[in-house]
Amino acid sequence: MKAVGYQTSLPATDPQALLDIELPEPVATGRDILVRVQAVSVNPVDTKVRQRSQPEPGQYKVLGWDAAGEVVAVGEDVTAFKAGDKVFYAGSLTRPGSNSELQLVDERIVALMPDNLSFAEAAALPLTAITAWELLFDRLEIQQASLKHPRPVLLVTGAAGGVGSVLLQLARKLTTVTVIATASRPETRQWVTELGAHYVLDHSQPLLPQLKALDLSCVSHVASLTHTEQHYAEMVEMLAPQGKLALIDDPAGGIDIMPLKQKSISLHWEFMFTRAMFGTPDMNAQHQLLTDLARLIQQGQIKTTLKHTAGSINAANLRAAHQLLESGKAIGKVVLEGWQ
Numbered sequence: 001m002k003a004v005g006y007q008t009s010l011p012a013t014d015p016q017a018l019l020d021i022e023l024p025e026p027v028a029t030g031r032d033i034l035v036r037v038q039a040v041s042v043n044p045v046d047t048k049v050r051q052r053s054q055p056e057p058g059q060y061k062v063l064g065w066d067a068a069g070e071v072v073a074v075g076e077d078v079t080a081f082k083a084g085d086k087v088f089y090a091g092s093l094t095r096p097g098s099n100s101e102l103q104l105v106d107e108r109i110v111a112l113m114p115d116n117l118s119f120a121e122a123a124a125l126p127l128t129a130i131t132a133w134e135l136l137f138d139r140l141e142i143q144q145a146s147l148k149h150p151r152p153v154l155l156v157t158g159a160a161g162g163v164g165s166v167l168l169q170l171a172r173k174l175t176t177v178t179v180i181a182t183a184s185r186p187e188t189r190q191w192v193t194e195l196g197a198h199y200v201l202d203h204s205q206p207l208l209p210q211l212k213a214l215d216l217s218c219v220s221h222v223a224s225l226t227h228t229e230q231h232y233a234e235m236v237e238m239l240a241p242q243g244k245l246a247l248i249d250d251p252a253g254g255i256d257i258m259p260l261k262q263k264s265i266s267l268h269w270e271f272m273f274t275r276a277m278f279g280t281p282d283m284n285a286q287h288q289l290l291t292d293l294a295r296l297i298q299q300g301q302i303k304t305t306l307k308h309t310a311g312s313i314n315a316a317n318l319r320a321a322h323q324l325l326e327s328g329k330a331i332g333k334v335v336l337e338g339w340q
Contacts, residue, residue: 001025002339003100004315005060009051012322017050018315021060025102027073032104033081034073035089039123039337040098040313041066041306042321043162048250049093050322063318064097065090065273066333068113068122072102080107080287088113088290090127092276099318101339108283109276111290114297117304124306124333125166129293130272130286131248132167139246139268140221142175152177153219155211155238157203158226160188162333163248165195165305167223172196173301180219182207191331203227207234219243229253239265246270307332312340 003023010017028034046063055061068088071081081087089110091098113122136142142152154171156164159181171179173196181197183189184204192200201210211219218240224231224247232251236259239245245260246268260267275283296302308324311317313336321334 001101003060003062004064004313004318005055005062005099006050007055007058007060009054012047012050012319012326015319018063018318018322019060020315023060023062023100026096026104028075028078028104030075031077031107032075033071033078033087033107033110035067035069035087035103035105035110036072037067037069037098037101037103037313038119039068039335040064041124041127041162041333041335042310042318042325043127044325045093045127046097047322047326062096062099064099065093066123066125066127067091067098067103068119069103074107078107081110081112086113086115086119087111088122088126088294090130090272090286093273094277099313106276106283107287109286109290111287111294114294116298120309120335120337121304121306123337124162124304124335125293125297126290127272128162128305128333129166130289131163131270132170133289133293134272135163135223135246135248135268135270136167136170136175139270140223140244142171142177142221152221153180153216154178154221154223155180155182155201155207155219155235156197156223156225157182157228157231157235158224159183159192159195159197160331161225162305162330163225164192164223165332166302167225168192168195168197169302173296177221180211180214180216188331203231207231208238211238222246225249229255233259236260236263236265239263241265244268305332306335308334310334310336312336312338314340
């Protein structure tokens with residue numbers, strides 16, 4: 001089968017950074033389903049793994065943790081899917097990725113894709129939607145009424161990216177929280193406003209004066225999606241006592257948690273691969289999450305975050321997509337569809 005992989009960690013501009021290769025076709029057993037991949041999207045995790053993870057000598061590493069496609073075979077223990085089903089999923093960080101014509105994935109982290117979306121539109125969603133959903137509802141617990149924050153105010157930094165683009169929609173459609181997004185360019189400010197932000201702050205400027213200009217003295221929750229280290233001191237200052245801070249990035253140099261103590265601020269990490277990596281007892285929650293997301297999409301409450309189609313799935317197009325993400329200028333999601 002066709003696939004795209006690499007043997008050496010190289011800059012995305014290097015022709016050897018990602019290569020068109022041929023691999024044996026996998027076989028579905030147990031709770032795995034075998035999916036013929038029709039479309040994939042690219043996430044920051046793809047670029048990070050490419051830069052940091054060196055395959056074993058002579059082996060290829062296949063990236064890709066977002067896909068939509070059609071089930072072609074199922075393992076003997078599979079109960080939720082059958083051949084012919086159209087599905088979408090993010091996969092597992094510990095297994096070969098979706099940049100291949102055929103991929104094995106555990107049924108517990110897969111769902112039927114919304115029937116009103118194309119493969120490309122569906123492939124844009126799983127990883128970022130799972131991250132946004134778990135961050136908003138499992139980590140920040142915003143869906144639960146709180147005596148401490150009767151009128152929750154959520155700040156989302158770097159809101160125009162893939163995760164933020166879903167998070168803003170979920171927060172506006174499914175909660176009563178006041179949503180403040182950060183974005184610095186006219187096109188990103190327009191994008192986050194369209195997705196539901198009540199207010200937009202410019203993260204290239206100090207955030208606190210902008211917050212105070214809105215007659216808001218503090219926020220109850222912060223979802224820090226990128227460059228946490230740049231805004232950390234301000235986020236701690238603007239968070240209300242007993243507030244919640246959740247992040248998904250890898251802050252350069254780490255962060256000092258001691259400033260959180262006096263206000264009893266709780267710190268939460270969101271890493272959507274945790275359930276699949278550790279085979280947690282609630283692993284099936286991601287199947288249910290994506291199923292609920294599909295229903296919301298079919299009802300017209302949530303829309304795809306696909307913003308750029310980068311051509312068919314091949315090494316050259318994936319290298320270009322990696323370069324776009326590494327530039328920090330991507331809005332929404334970048335998707336590749338079909339095999340040449």
